[in-house]
């Protein structure tokens with residue numbers, strides 16, 4: 001199965017580097033200049049500096065060339081996925097589309113697999129998600145991810161074809177659970193960064209991770225996800241990584257909120273839009289998601305961190 005990676009950001013480049021260890025891989029960039037720069041330097045200097053592109057990795061800005069392969073990994077931010085699917089509708093028709101993004105679409109409340117299903121009903125959708133930093137994958141460090149696909153046979157085939165020397169893939173048919181785990185953990189990571197940034201301590205972070213996980217489960221189970229999916233790599237695993245490492249952009253945004261500093265608006269932080277999408281969805285579903293609500297209020301400048309902590313700590317006492 002030949003593979004192309006659509007989207008030459010940090011994650012798409014890292015996946016392409018790892019997959020290139022197995023054979024030819026094509027990496028598509030939307031900008032011709034970016035593709036040319038990567039071809040010349042044999043490195044993605046703007047998005048993933050310090051990692052050479054293997055010889056088996058070709059770079060193109062031509063979607064026709066990229067879609068000569070049948071399996072396409074879509075590695076663009078969640079809020080840009082629909083635009084990509086619509087802009088290249090013809091070239092993507094009938095392909096196997098593996099979403100690699102983590103988030104909930106702000107305008108619809110849908111996750112990546114659902115957005116693919118809605119915009120490209122002729123495609124075969126799947127999701128690759130779980131705890132992994134692009135720099136770790138590109139450096140060849142060991143990682144384990146979830147490959148979720150509702151079609152069990154296609155999932156097995158993708159697990160075989162996308163597993164690499166340093167990407168160990170576990171299979172699931174629960175796309176709802178996998179996409180919600182990857183999306184919701186980013187919101188909790190922002191909250192964890194904020195408490196650490198404000199100097200509130202690691203005990204507070206552990207409490208937020210645990211109660212945040214309870215929130216993740218509340219929404220995911222109400223939407224039909226399986227509890228074991230949330231307990232796996234795409235949920236608990238990614239929550240553990242993202243809430244504890246400055247390698248995470250979501251966590252770093254939280255740190256800067258806690259410290260009262262600024263943050264580069266051009267950095268991809270999926271949790272910010274997702275927090276808003278999730279808060280809206282929670283209201284519609286009448287679900288109690290207080291940490292998510294506080295993250296939205298913090299991002300909107302409607303609550304200080306002190307006020308947010310007071311609001312969380314003075315909620316009615318209840319059973320765990």
Ligand SMILES: NC(=O)C1=CN([C@@H]2O[C@H](COP(=O)(O)OP(=O)(O)OC[C@H]3O[C@@H](n4cnc5c(N)ncnc54)[C@H](O)[C@@H]3O)[C@@H](O)[C@H]2O)C=CC1
Pocket residue numbers: 007008009010011012030047075076077078080081083084100101102103132133134135267268270
């Ligand atoms: N960076 C990481 O360590 C990891 C990232 N991810 C996920 O991967 C997704 C992408 O993140 P990164 O690659 O890190 O972001 P990035 O900011 O490094 O790159 C995003 C890329 O998407 C491209 N893009 C944006 N809109 C586009 C459109 N409409 N059409 C075509 N290309 C478009 C941009 O040109 C850019 O190359 C996110 O959902 C993120 O959560 C998942 C695991 C690890």
Ligand SMILES: O=C(CO)COP(=O)(O)O
Pocket residue numbers: 102130131132133186238241242247248249250251268269270
């Ligand atoms: O999803 C990730 C790790 O699994 C990457 O996290 P950030 O998007 O917060 O950098």
